[in-house]
Amino acid sequence: MEQSNKVYSFILYIFLAVCSIIAIGPFYLMVIMSTYDTNALFTDLHLLPGNNFMINIKDVFLNAGFGKFYFNSIYIAVLTTVLTVLVCAMCGYALAKFNFKLKKTAYYAILITMMLPTQLGLIAFVTEMNTIGWTDSHLSLIVPAAANAFAVYWIRQYTVQGVPTEIIESGRMDGCTEGGIFFKLVVPFIKPALGSQALLSFMASWNSYLLPLVLISDQKKYTVTLGLSTLDALYRANYGARIAALVIGTIPMFIIFLIFSKSLIQGITAGSVKG
Amino acid sequence: MKNLSKKSAPYLFMAPYFLLFIAFSLIPIIFTLYMSLNEWDGYNGVKFVGLANYQRMFENGEFVLALKNTAIIMLMLIPLQLIFSIVIAYMINSKLVRHKEIFKTAVFTPYLVIPIAAGLLWAFFFDGGTSGTINAILMKLHILKEPIEYLASPKLAKVVIAVIMLWRYTGYCVLFFIAGFVSVPEELYEAARVDGARAWHNFWNISLPMIKPIIIYMVITSLIGGFQTFDEPNIIYTQGNYQTGPYSGGPDSTVMTLVMLMGKGAFQNSQYGYGSAVAYGMFIVIAVFSFISLKFMNGGDKDGAI
Numbered sequence: 001m002e003q004s005n006k007v008y009s010f011i012l013y014i015f016l017a018v019c020s021i022i023a024i025g026p027f028y029l030m031v032i033m034s035t036y037d038t039n040a041l042f043t044d045l046h047l048l049p050g051n052n053f054m055i056n057i058k059d060v061f062l063n064a065g066f067g068k069f070y071f072n073s074i075y076i077a078v079l080t081t082v083l084t085v086l087v088c089a090m091c092g093y094a095l096a097k098f099n100f101k102l103k104k105t106a107y108y109a110i111l112i113t114m115m116l117p118t119q120l121g122l123i124a125f126v127t128e129m130n131t132i133g134w135t136d137s138h139l140s141l142i143v144p145a146a147a148n149a150f151a152v153y154w155i156r157q158y159t160v161q162g163v164p165t166e167i168i169e170s171g172r173m174d175g176c177t178e179g180g181i182f183f184k185l186v187v188p189f190i191k192p193a194l195g196s197q198a199l200l201s202f203m204a205s206w207n208s209y210l211l212p213l214v215l216i217s218d219q220k221k222y223t224v225t226l227g228l229s230t231l232d233a234l235y236r237a238n239y240g241a242r243i244a245a246l247v248i249g250t251i252p253m254f255i256i257f258l259i260f261s262k263s264l265i266q267g268i269t270a271g272s273v274k275g
Numbered sequence: 276m277k278n279l280s281k282k283s284a285p286y287l288f289m290a291p292y293f294l295l296f297i298a299f300s301l302i303p304i305i306f307t308l309y310m311s312l313n314e315w316d317g318y319n320g321v322k323f324v325g326l327a328n329y330q331r332m333f334e335n336g337e338f339v340l341a342l343k344n345t346a347i348i349m350l351m352l353i354p355l356q357l358i359f360s361i362v363i364a365y366m367i368n369s370k371l372v373r374h375k376e377i378f379k380t381a382v383f384t385p386y387l388v389i390p391i392a393a394g395l396l397w398a399f400f401f402d403g404g405t406s407g408t409i410n411a412i413l414m415k416l417h418i419l420k421e422p423i424e425y426l427a428s429p430k431l432a433k434v435v436i437a438v439i440m441l442w443r444y445t446g447y448c449v450l451f452f453i454a455g456f457v458s459v460p461e462e463l464y465e466a467a468r469v470d471g472a473r474a475w476h477n478f479w480n481i482s483l484p485m486i487k488p489i490i491i492y493m494v495i496t497s498l499i500g501g502f503q504t505f506d507e508p509n510i511i512y513t514q515g516n517y518q519t520g521p522y523s524g525g526p527d528s529t530v531m532t533l534v535m536l537m538g539k540g541a542f543q544n545s546q547y548g549y550g551s552a553v554a555y556g557m558f559i560v561i562a563v564f565s566f567i568s569l570k571f572m573n574g575g576d577k578d579g580a581i
Binding site for chain 2: 044147178232242265
C-alpha cells in the first residue's frame, strides 16, 4: 500500500514537472535569448544568460522609441481599468440591489451581450470612430472598452451574495445619499471583485492588438502591441533587440501576476464555477 | 447626487454603462448588419445590394476556407487542451502533491505573454533555418537531418498555430478545472485509499462527471474564442522571414481565419459591406456551434453551466 502510493506520487511529480518545463521552457528561452546579440542567437542554442541584455534594452528604448509606446500602453490600460471598474460596478450594483421596472430587460441585455462575438460590430465601430474624429486618438481605445458586460455580470453576482441589504437600508435611515451609500458602504464589501476585474481589464487592454491596429496609425500614438507588430521596421535584423522587446512587453503582466495572483485567478474563473 | 431618490437611483447608476453600450456596441452591431447589405468603399455613396455580399463570400470560397482553416486548428487544439488541462488540474489537486502553487503558477505562466508576443516568439522557434530553435534541438538530437520549413508549409503552419495556442491557453484552462475539482465534496470519494487504481476509478466515476458543467463551459468559450482567432496567425505572417502581409494568412492562406477575412475585406480592400457580411457569417457560425455543443454535451440533464 505504502509502496504503491509512493510510486503513484512519483509518477505525478514527474508528469507535473514535465508539464511545467514545457510551459516555462519557451518563456525561459525568450528571457535567455534577450541577453544575446543577433550573431550569437543564430550560431548556437543558449541555455544560460549572456551579457548583451543591457545593450539590447538600450536598443529597444533609445533607437526605436519603445519608451513612448510603453508609456502609451500603461496610461491607456490604467484609464481603461479605472473607467471600466467604475462604470460596471455602478451598473452591477443597480442590478443587484434595486427593484425597478426595467431590471429584467437590462439584465437580459447584459447576458445576451456576453454571448456576442466581440468583433461583431468592429467594422461599423471603426467607421463610427472615423466620423466622430476618434481615430488616431487614444479615446477610442479607452472609453468604449469601459462598457464590459462580463464585468457587470460578475460584479452583480458578487454584490448579490456579498453585500448585506441591511447595510444599505441603515445607510438610508442615517440619511446618506444614494451615491454616498454606494461609494462609502457598498464598495468596501465588493473590493475583491473590483480588484479582480481591474486586473482582467488591465490585461485585456495591454494585450489588445486588432483594435489599435485598425484605429491608430500615427507612430507617436502606438501601443506596445503595435510596436511589437512593427519590430521588422523598427529593429531590422537586430534580433537581440526584437526578443528583448518581447520580454519588456511581457514584464508588466508578470509583475501583476506575482503581486496579485490570487485575485487574478479569482477573476479569471469567476464566471464558470458558479454560473 | 443629493436629490437622488431611491426610485431614480438605479437608472442613474446604470446610465453610464448603457450609454456607452448603446453608443459603442449596440449601434455598431446594428449598423454592421445594415452595411452587410450594402456596398461601400468608405468614401463614396452607399449602394444597397441585398444579400449579394453574402452570396459572394460563399461563391468565391473565402468564407468556407477561413471556416475550414479555423475548424482544423480548433480540432487539433481543443481536444488536446481539454485532456491536458483536466489531467494536469486533477494531478495538481491530488492529495499526494504538495507545492500545488508552484505547479499552478508554472503552467499558467504562458498566459501572461501577450498573444502577439507569443506568436512572434514561436515564429522564431519554428524558423526554418538550421538556427531555428526547434530545428536546432531536433538536429542536435539527431532526430532531423535536414531543417524543416514549418511556416512555409500550408499543412505545418496550422499545426504551429495550434501548438502556440495550446501552449498559451492550457494553463488558463487548468485554473478552471482546479476550481472545479476543489468544489467536489470530499464525502463523494470512497475511503482514504488513494492508490493508483483507486485514483483512476475516482477520476473517471466521480470527479469527471462532477465537473461536466465546467467542461461544457470551457468547450463553448474555447469555440467562441477560437472562431475569433486573429492575433497569433496574423502576426506571424505580418513580418519576419515568411511574411505574406497583414490579413493574408500565410502560404495558400492556410491560416486565414474569419476575423482576418473580415479585416482583409474592410480594412485592406475597403469593401466594408463584404467585411460586414463576413462578421455576421462568423456570428451565425459561433451561435450554431455554441448551440450544438450545449445540446450535445448537456445530454438529458438541464443543469449546464450557462
